[in-house]
Amino acid sequence: MDAAFAALGEPRRREILTILSGCELAAGAIVEAMQAIESISQPAVSQHLKVLREAGLISMRAAGTRRLYAVDHDGIDAVVKWLATIGDPLGAFAQPLDALATEVARGKRQLSPKRESRDSRSA
Amino acid sequence: MDAAFAALGEPRRREILTILSGCELAAGAIVEAMQAIESISQPAVSQHLKVLREAGLISMRAAGTRRLYAVDHDGIDAVVKWLATIGDPLGAFAQPLDALATEVARGKRQLSPKRESRDSRSA
């Protein structure tokens, strides 16, 4: 999860995801699509692809000398679900998802109850 | 949007979001909650709060000498929606958040042209 969010923090990696959204493309095609927009080298794109893959946000399969990349929906879903818990801590639409529950528990353990002063208090 | 994803890329900022999820807390309470988990200074937390706020992920209001922070749901929703377009480029669900999350949770993948051969030339 850490890796996924870190990967998404980079504008060019999100660019790659937009390019890949809905289609499977070879690394070279991704490089071309990127270079049509901005100046970037082939190695730079290759490195970004590696980061995205290790983060579980895209998948890769070999086809001849090409490497075909596609969005990994499970990875995207995991990120969306984490965000859902932030927006909806009570789990109005939380699923029995172990990894998710773990994350929440990790951050939630003991928020000092504390007398929050005597002014406005809200849930 | 850039700012939001960049902000989420930092583990400690996500930590802050988990702490804030569901409750409004003063900066000092957030510092205490953070320090209960890991070693971090007050200025560091303050800086993270600034980044999160400028990214539209949290909101702030003054109450006496305190600054009360809370999750900004609009900001979170915007990120979720961007991710939804990646997972679903055809826009099958450009609906409200809860409907969206339900869809995602239900698991709605598919989409694989699978046209391999030796030359999947796309742009």
Next chain:
DNA sequence: GAATTATATAAGCATGAACAGATATATTGA
């Protein structure tokens, strides 16, 4: 097996960002 194409990795550099400590600002109360 040599040449060619497609992609990944290595090395080195440069920018950015997160951090701690010190200090400034602001609000409250005596």
Next chain:
DNA sequence: TCAATATATCTGTTCATGCTTATATAATTC
């Protein structure tokens, strides 16, 4: 006004990461 509390900002340092150039690996074709 002064002191105390709560929080933000400034400064310098350190560490991570994205980039380019050069090179290596792997599959394909001749």
